[in-house]
Amino acid sequence: MVERRSIATLLQLPPSEDRLFGPNPSVSLNATYYEGQRSAYGRHTNPTWEAFEALIGELEGGTAVAFGSGAAATFALLLALGPRALVVADSYMGTRQLARWLGARIPGIELVEPSDLDAHLDRLAPGSVVLIETPSNPLLVTYPIATLAKRIHERGGLLAVDSTLATPVLQRPLTLGADVVVHSASKFLSGHSDVLGGVLVASDEDLVARVGEVRELTGAIIGPVEAYLCFRGLRTLAVRVERASATATTLAMRLRDRLGDTVRYPGFDSELVGPGRQQSAGGALVALELESAQQADAMLDGLSLFHHATSLGGVESLAERRGRYPGEDRIGEGLVRLSVGLEDVEDLWGDLDRALTRAGL
Missing domain, CATH: 3.90.1150.10 (Aspartate Aminotransferase, domain 1)
Known part of the structure; x- marks a missing residue:
C-alpha cells in the first residue's frame, strides 16, 4: 500500500484502531510499569517509541526499531546479523570507525573498498550481510540498490542500506530489494538539529526480532522525548x-x-x-x-x-x-x-x- 500513496498523504492519515497515534503521541516517561500493564520495564518498550516506529515503518514499508543514535542502530545491525558482514568503506566516517573497531574484536566483520566489492560479492558466504550507504557521505556516490540486492540474494546474503541522506521521501530501499534500511534520525528525520536518534527498518520479522534483542540487552534505547521529537519531525519531512x-x-x-x-x-x-x-x-x-x-x-x-x-x-x-x-x-x-x-x-x-x-x- 505504501507505493500507492505519497509520503505527504501517509503522514496525514487519520487515526484508526490499528494505529498507536492521533495527531501526536503522548510522551511516556515511565521507567517502571505496574504489574499487569503493557510492559515490565522501560528498557523493553515505550509507547512513544512505538508511535515513531509505526510511522517510519509505514513510510519505509517495514517494521522499525528505534535506537539512541544512528551509530547504535548500525552496531545492532552488525552484531545481530554478523559475524559475516561486509561494510563498504564509501560511507559515513563513524560507520567506518565502528566497522574497524568491531572487526578487530569479531572475526568476519570487514571494511571493504568499493573497488573491491565485486570480488567480495563473488565469494560472499551465505548468511552474510552487506552494508552500503547511498548516497554516500561525504562523497555523495549513488549505488544501484536493486542490482546489488539481486546479486547478494543469489549468494544467500542480505543487503542493508544506510539511506540517511535520501530519506523515504526520495528513496525506499525495501521496495528495491534491500533487506534492511538504517537511518540516523538525528538528521533529516527529526530535522531540527536537536535530537540524537537512529532507526532500523526491515520487512522480515525475524530480522526485526534479532536487532530488537540487541537493543534491549545493550540498553541502546531512544529516550521518549527524543522519540517524540523524531515523530514530530516526520510530520514535516x-x-x-x-x-x-x-x-x-x-x-x-x-x-x-x-x-x-x-x-x-x-x-x-x-x-x-x-x-x-x-x-x-x-x-x-x-x-x-x-x-x-x-x-x-x-x-x-x-x-x-x-x-x-x-x-x-x-x-x-x-x-x-x-x-x-x-x-x-x-x-x-x-x-x-x-x-x-x-x-x-x-x-x-x-x-x-x-x-x-x-x-x-
Missing part, C-alpha cells in the same frame, strides 16, 4: 526534504557552471537519480572538492548564511571541511560538504558566490 532538495539542485548546477567537475551531487547521476528512478531527486547535500585545505578554509571563512558546523539535515544550511577530521582518510583535505537548509535559494547562492570570490574561485 516531505516538505522539508523536497524544498531543500530543490534548492540544492539549483545551487549544485550553478556551482558546477562555476567550478566544473569539482562539484559532487547525486542529482548529476542521471541513471539512478531522477523521477521514476531509484532516488527521485538529488537530495540536500552538495560537496566541493577544492584543491587544498587552505582554499577550502578561505571559502568557509567567507560564509555568513551557511554556518560552519558538522552534521546535516536540519532547517539551517551548514558547511564543513570534512578533511579536518583524522578519520576522514578517504577524501582530499579540501572537500567541503554543504548541507542545504530551508533558506531562500538566492540568499544561499549570494552567500556562496561571495565566499567563492573571496577565496579566489
